[in-house]
Amino acid sequence: MTAVTAAVTEEAPPQAPPPEATKRSWTAYLLLLPGVLWLGVFFILPLVQLAAVSLQSRFPGFPGYYYPDLNFANYVAALTDYAPHFARSFLYAGLATLLAFALAYPLAYALAFKAGRWRNLMLICVIAPFFTSFILRTFAWSQILADEGWVVRTLDFFQLVPGGSIINTPIAVVAGLTYNFLPFMVLPIYASLERADPRVIEAGGDLYANGFTTFRTVTLPMSMPGVLAGTLLTFIPAAGDFVNMELLGPQRGKMVGNVINDQFLAVPGGYPIAAALSFTLMAAILVLVFLYVRRFGTEQLV
């Protein structure tokens, strides 16, 4: 049938690039140069240096002095001594990511489909926390969750706080992480929902899917790129975070970020261990992210 052949052969054959394209590509490299230099000087070089530090050994008898070496014992020490810290980091970051997702999805959905003329105001409210410092906002949470605060008192009245206290517990840490990274979850999900064609969602209803089934089979899968981006933007910084633990968490049972911070700044001669911990954390996050994207990745859907 002619109609089919016409439809199939519609795509134009690939054309050879015009001659000026090669000339133009030099401009592209020139434009890349500042960015490449910046990354080279401020990211690649420090990274190489950090890798070198992570393999250094101490001078015996001279605390705080090191010599270049290939001392993999630093990594062994990092993994054996601080395994619980790694576990806590991933557990708290994972919980915060789940909570942030549960809070952010309905919010992003409302922003995209139900907000109407309130949309801009709501978006400003989502972004507004960025106008004050991260540290200050986390300090504020130590007030909010304080024992004398109305949150704990109300919960205590209903016998919902076993120890009578939330501040300085892992619960406060997870709450702080959830709060601090919520906008990073809301915005990508909102962006992917907002981009979705409402007719496609209507088509679900037209094809015998009720509201819930349409959400499960159409809306949610279409927003997966946003969910993926949001969970990564929340989980990765949360796993390396130490501020929430420092300001809201207990004295014992720290996260790996706190250990790195202490090894660098408080423990004499802690540099190699801190560097090894940093590299291990980075590798662990990369592996987790790789597995996660392999499982839920939707590269065909952009």
Added chain:
Amino acid sequence: MGGVRQAQGDLRLEEVTKTFGDFVAVDDLSLEVPRGSFFALLGPSGCGKTTTLRMIAGLEQPSAGRVLIGDTDLTGSRAYERPVNTVFQSYALFPHLTVRDNVSFGPKRRKAKDAAKLAEDALELVQMTGFATRKPTQLSGGQQQRVALARALVNHPEVLLLDEPLGALDLKLRREMQVELKRIQTEVGLTFIHVTHDQEEAMTMADTVAVMNKGRIEQLGAPADLYDLPRTRFVAHFLGQANTGVGTIEGTDGDLLVADVLGTKVGISKSRSQVHEGDLLFGVRPEKVKVSRAKPDGVGNDVRGVVRDVSFLGVATSYLVDMPSGTTWSCYEQNLDVDPIDLRPGDEVWLTWNPGHAFGVAADGSDES
């Protein structure tokens, strides 16, 4: 969750009105579409045709009135409960699913056991079998359109709704899809309701065309009837071209009404005029007007004019002729001979037409919006 309603028979809209705030999108519209027919809703954008379609689909609820299929009242039921499917204007394919999963989406929701087989058959009907594993973004516009059609047809709906389905295709592909759609409709025998602003598309495909304007149906009938005998000024101008002029009826001459149109006396069959006294809009289609050098001696109306422009179109030649009243008429002459055209701009010609081919409609009333 309620299942899909069982309903069979003609589609009926009874006194349906839809308002959005102060705006009346569809105004007291009643319509009956016989089962198995190809029905077109034709009108300019904003005339309420898409809103009408969405009320049939269940994507909008009427502010007043009822929507029925056979004896089953579907008013108030949700889209997923209706035995009605839609081919959306932008196709609205699910971007995260393959072509096959797009097509089997409906059967799966209805818990059909042979969803995969049904999808295969539907893809075969639209000749897209080889594309089952592709994603919609890997298809051209025409291919996406076929998948959208298969996705709706696979459910064997009682009524299939098409919302400007060919609007995004180029002219050549559109012509081919018009033929294809007509073939598929004949093959599956479902009721098709086709919304379009393209009068040619509506006239080539549909058995019955309803011309809509400002939320109301101006005229409903077979394409040829609408074209040959428009009943309103809007239809006369919206469907095809018409040479028109406002005049006053002065009397009768046997079966003819005699009217004075801008100084020219014309006759119209009484049965072809919607008004029989006072002012009227007189009209005659361009191909019904004959152009000749010599004064014709027939019983027809004749007027003397001056050729302004001649365009040779192959099958026909189109003339623009300045009339004594100051208006310009357009005339088509079929090129039955191979003799060269001997009329040039500036030549004096006689225009003549059969009074039985002219029409008259109310002079006031809505025009193209």
